[in-house]
Amino acid sequence: MGVWVLRLGHRPFRDQRLTTHVALTARAFGAEGMILADRRDEALEREMERMGREWGGSFRVVSGRPWREVVEEWKREGGKVVHLTMYGRPLEEVLPRLPRDLLVVVGAEKVPGELFELADFNVAVGNQPHSEVAALAVFLDRLFGGEELRREFPGARRRIVPSERGKRVLELG
Numbered sequence: 001m002g003v004w005v006l007r008l009g010h011r012p013f014r015d016q017r018l019t020t021h022v023a024l025t026a027r028a029f030g031a032e033g034m035i036l037a038d039r040r041d042e043a044l045e046r047e048m049e050r051m052g053r054e055w056g057g058s059f060r061v062v063s064g065r066p067w068r069e070v071v072e073e074w075k076r077e078g079g080k081v082v083h084l085t086m087y088g089r090p091l092e093e094v095l096p097r098l099p100r101d102l103l104v105v106v107g108a109e110k111v112p113g114e115l116f117e118l119a120d121f122n123v124a125v126g127n128q129p130h131s132e133v134a135a136l137a138v139f140l141d142r143l144f145g146g147e148e149l150r151r152e153f154p155g156a157r158r159r160i161v162p163s164e165r166g167k168r169v170l171e172l173g
């Protein structure tokens with residue numbers, strides 16, 4: 001199972017860029033994939049497939065599945081569900097109890113109240129309102145202890161050569 005992200009409340013057009021950033025952040029910070037709840041978005045699926053061909057890895061995006069069904073199925077299969085919310089318990093407190101088969105749920109505007117009951121953990125990345133992208137990045141980085149930033153993305157066509165200045169990119173074919 002690994003770590004997957006469930007993105008709730010996506011509003012077409014308005015949230016397009018932010019939802020793409022949730023997917024890019026999930027991929028770059030070590031998640032296996034992202035599920036976009038309730039709405040099909042083939043453009044997002046195609047865009048993330050293109051990213052994968054170019055930059056490697058096996059990150060997957062699935063869209064259009066009802067959120068409750070995803071959460072219930074995940075739990076039936078033995079995984080735990082973390083809901084990121086500013087109203088939750090502090091991340092530092094919950095972190096030691098988290099397994100590595102996790103569904104990490106992030107919202108857009110308001111999330112359904114039922115989610116607070118269905119989630120195994122309601123977790124706050126600080127108790128101030130900010131953004132699903134920020135919350136997800138900090139959460140995944142703490143979960144993986146920073147190791148995710150050193151991960152290889154196999155099969156990439158392009159790889160960055162870290163440099164003091166300028167942009168160095170290896171074209172691998």
Ligand SMILES: C[S@@+](CC[C@H](N)C(=O)[O-])C[C@H]1O[C@@H](n2cnc3c(N)ncnc32)[C@H](O)[C@@H]1O
Binds near residue numbers: 123128129
């Ligand atoms: C624009 S915020 C919505 C804020 C909303 N008032 C709420 O219920 O958290 C969108 C999403 O960002 C995430 N988020 C924002 N601030 C957070 C925080 N301090 N801790 C954890 N997640 C947060 C949550 O997943 C939330 O659904």
